[in-house]
């Protein structure tokens with residue numbers, strides 16, 4: 001059977017042969033209806049925009065309850081993800097076929113409020129997985145490098161290795177990954193996961209993470225020329241520019257199902273650097289920039305995480321590839337943030 005998509009989004013089946021002529025037969029293909037939870041968080045804000053461009057504004061439902069921009073254009077549902085019945089109604093109402101379940105509590109907030117981290121990262125996720133089975137929807141799980149712990153090799157951390165995290169966030173992410181694998185094996189659920197490193201974006205600031213310094217440093221460099229970092233200067237962690245993260249997130253969801261061999265979550269890497277190294281790169285653009293280092297409780301979290309990640313499975317199996325290295329990412333961040341903050345770079 002030969003298939004193609006014509007300009008108005010209908011699938012044409014060229015297999016109809018009548019009296020030797022090949023008559024194209026049109027049939028409607030189902031548009032994807034996509035739900036993004038945590039839609040106004042650090043990843044969600046940019047993912048919703050990218051999905052709207054790809055699938056059309058009306059096919060992307062943004063679910064969130066905080067930081068909703070007053071000028072948001074698109075399909076908006078206000079609320080959290082904890083109420084299973086409400087989520088069921090929402091999936092039915094919009095005939096959802098894909099769920100990017102981004103609503104999550106990050107590492108530093110999770111240490112301050114472990115119960116909240118468990119409720120959102122595990123209980124809400126389990127509800128979503130149950131509903132996805134019922135509604136036959138495909139799911140994206142945002143996992144994290146926080147699944148690793150002090151017993152994991154810290155350099156070039158393998159895909160399959162020790163997972164003994166010492167933070168509540170890490171515990172919830174390992175549990176989430178295993179739940180996803182279980183639902184895939186038991187119910188055939190199509191679920192795909194990424195272990196995100198620290199993400200760096202100029203559009204939306206992160207909140208409650210250990211890697212957040214790598215965004216805050218840019219704001220302070222532009223606004224004041226000084227930054228007081230809460231980590232030691234040599235704390236190397238895996239990081240990624242948001243453009244790469246969005247590209248990888250959509251790519252894994254669009255990959256053929258048989259390419260997704262890992263049912264927990266894929267290691268994904270781009271750049272690894274320390275506060276000292278990113279500060280030196282910023283200094284190339286802002287020569288007077290000064291960074292000081294006073295470690296707080298987040299140092300212990302960072303010390304339990306990898307310094308670099310082996311993501312060869314993602315590269316081999318579904319074609320992951322990053323575009324931004326440290327100099328390119330720093331130049332982009334400063335260019336966009338300078339405009340956003342309406343400031344000249346301080347010298």
Ligand code: AKB
Nearest residue numbers: 106107144209210211
């Ligand atoms: C955090 O720092 O908690 C997150 C993460 C690495 O998952 N950015």
